[in-house]
Amino acid sequence: MTSVRVFFVGGLMSYRAMFGWLNPWILIPSLIVSPICQILLFAYIGRSAGVRDDEFYVIGNALNYAAIPCLFAMSSTIEGERQGHTLGIVLTTPARRIPLFLGRALPVIVNGWGVAVVGVVAGVLLLDAHIPGSAWPALLLVVLVTSASCTGLGLAMGAVVLRVREGATFGNVVFCVLLVFCGVNVALEDLPGWMAAVGTWLPLTHGIEAGRLLADGSTLGGVGGLVFREIGVGALYTAAGLALLGYFERDSRRRATLDRV
Amino acid sequence: MTSTTSVGSVPSVTAAVEAIDLQRTFRTTSGIIRRTRKDVEAVRGVTFAIEPGELFGLLGPNGAGKTTTIKMLITLLLPTGGSARVLGRDVVTDVREVRRRIGYVFGGDRGLYERLSARDNLRYFSELYGVPPREQGPRIAELLELVGLTGRDRERVEGYSRGMRQRLHIARGLLHDPEVLFLDEPSIGIDPVGARELRATIAQLSEQGKTVLLTTHYMFEADELCDRIAVIRQGEIVAEGTPAQLKGRVGGGRVLEIETYGVPDDVLVAVGDVAGVRSVAVEERGQQQVLILQCESDTEVTHPVLARLNGIRVGRVDAREPTLEDAYVELVSGA
């Protein structure tokens, strides 16, 4: 029971404390207007270049933009813990680490999911994209999985940012990498080999591919492999992030710098 | 001496800075659906005059209205009532003329371009203040020397300590050789040594004939530096005069300090009731409480007071002359 409490309450508290994005003047431009604009931008680029259809870009960019909250919210949660001097406590608390961090990750994942879904719906309404009704449940699930794996990357990024400092810049750079390498606007098979190879080791890639197949009429079973690969990639980054945080904790206990990290 | 009223923008020949019944009210709105308006009177009719070459202190606790008053004088805020003149020019209508002749320095870490060096910061502001290009070089060098930053002027400001930033602020305020300098809590948050150097610099400015208005909540600073002080509390001036005059307001009296260990409130009231005791203040010093009694000088109070404290453990008992701090505490606490 305690694990569950730690999971929910801890996550929610940490999220609300650090995430001042609930201000509508920030929320609406950043998380609603911008993703829709990115979708429109690439959909029109696609039309202008005569490449693929609107639906292709809607799914790709909606999921890509969901990375913004996943990356930034997660890394600001960690930064918030550091600034509140609770990071040391969080890392050394007797509560089990997994529900603790998952709890902090949950609001972030939901946020990312929300942004992506809003993007897809807007894309469908504003553009020439058609997603069959039967595909929606599976699509929502795939979006959730993708959001979760992206949050894993966010956790790893948050750990790095503890040392790297310029978090906002770094986050934007990671976002750009995802944009270019994950098949967001160009299918993996159309990318040069090495770029596609990098893409397969990043979150979003498999989720986007699965989402597109679902929108084209595939079943959940048909995309199962992709979904598992997406989960796998996410788990990889989550593990890396937790390991890095653990390393920083031990290192700073040695050097008494965790709060200054 | 001619009177201080004048017509249009003809400069008055007396005061360097004049505030005449200055008022400033802020309107705050809260709530989204049902908007509630609240008027906050930050400054409620402040009047004073600063003579040329004087170092004038505006002393008061946080929130008293010192910063608001200064902002009106430096033309950043319009008064909602009353008027003010700086060097004979009205702060509402003659804005550019006022700004060209005054310097503004405030305390704290902010107010500088972090990524530029001290020298570049000074160059930037000297352009904004219209310092002729040919004069900038020598002027900047001279000011860096004055504030003791020569040698570190090519470093980026982001590496500066607060004391250094403060000194750079003063240099910035002096770039265009203003006649009047407004210093808003310049020594806030600075270590004692740095603050001492800062005060020396400020005193030097005054000796050079500049008119200085200094706001502070450090009594000893006002005491040490200022020719005259106005004590401001809740938007109004409650006392004005030289440091000696202000001490005199609580003077003719003595201060009795008694160290105790836990005095109940009813005993405090009883102590206050003793004839000759004007006011009782309690200061917590760690485990102790120190009772500070402002007393008449001609009445013997020590015995009656100690009698009322019977049964309570008492440490040191000290009788001394009142300081400016005592005057200040009494003035701002409205006792």
Add this chain to the structure above:
Amino acid sequence: MRQVLHQQAVCYWLQLRVLSTSPFEGFLAVLFPLMFATAALLVYSVNGDPVAMQYAGLGAAIMGMWTCQGVVASSLLTRERWAGTLELLVAAPTPLSRILVPITMAMSTIGLYCVVATMLWQSWVFDLRLEIESWPLFVLSVLMAAVTLAQVGFFLSVTAVRYRTSWALGAALEYPGWLLCGFLIPVDLLPVWIQPLSWAIPTTWAMDAIRSAADGGSPWGSLAVCAATGAVYAVLAAYLGKRLVDSARRNASLALT
């Protein structure tokens, strides 16, 4: 007059230094549009149509200028407020316009840097060398884009500063600018009802002029309209800026600190 020019030059130079040493306003303002340009070119390169690639390449080179101005300018006064320098700028005897214009020109300079960087990047990564018929006209058009963008930036900075969250509003302008100004998408491909908005932005006209210069056509008509539109923004900005400062003095609304 000489003093004004000197002030403009020195303020420009020092603000350029501030911007270019900032990771966010310097490095990222160049990298972010560069990556989006790359993504867009990747889409165009799927079909590999050389005419389309030239079209996109030219636009991609310029789109960074919009980022450097649109995003950075909106948050300008907010950043000055956080730094504590806004108060000092407003308290100075120099009019606010004369303070803001050199800063927006500095942002445009970073935008020009972005143009060069993107052109080099394109030629290296995509083997895409832009075919420009008239280099002088091309450079002139690009400079006109820079100047008019500075005017737009000036306008954005005084309108956006009222909002404490102007940095978010500015960031949200980035994508719409890329959509509307004809960088990667011909304006006539956009819905009819939004096209007038495109043409209300001087950058769209500048882009048109740039394409004409590249094709060997005459950019003068577009350049003229570009200059005119830019001037409108500048005049509006000067007026709004003055009103802003007056309102701030009266109502303490600018929250200068």
